[in-house]
Amino acid sequence: MGKLQGLAQLIQDAVDKSATAIENVHLKVANEPLNILKKIPPLTAPATSIQKILNLGITSVYEIIRTVNRETGNMVNLALEKVEKLTQDRFHDDET
Numbered sequence: 001m002g003k004l005q006g007l008a009q010l011i012q013d014a015v016d017k018s019a020t021a022i023e024n025v026h027l028k029v030a031n032e033p034l035n036i037l038k039k040i041p042p043l044t045a046p047a048t049s050i051q052k053i054l055n056l057g058i059t060s061v062y063e064i065i066r067t068v069n070r071e072t073g074n075m076v077n078l079a080l081e082k083v084e085k086l087t088q089d090r091f092h093d094d095e096t
Contacts, residue, residue, distance in 0.1 A: 005080050012073035016066055023062035030054055 034054070037047035 005077060008073060008076045008080065012069055012076075015069045019062050019065045019069070023058065026058050026062075027055060030058060 031051060031054075034047045034051040037043045038051070040047075
């Protein structure tokens with residue numbers, strides 16, 4: 001079971017790091033046109049407001065992905081612990 005738990009943790013870490021890397025790229029790409037628009041005086045304020053809303057939306061989505069990933073990892077670990085206990089109990093019952 002230790003190997004399965006290690007594999008589950010490895011997958012969880014990979015999803016978390018990937019989500020963060022993709023979030024950073026997403027933010028960079030989404031902000032490029034707004035950073036240009038912010039240099040035009042009549043558009044500075046609206047572009048800044050839009051950028052704040054956009055960044056909040058993007059970061060919120062990726063935080064949800066990381067939260068779901070973390071909770072899924074917790075459920076997988078609980079399931080593996082139950083399987084391990086059932087296996088140990090059954091092995092113990094077979095010995096008696």
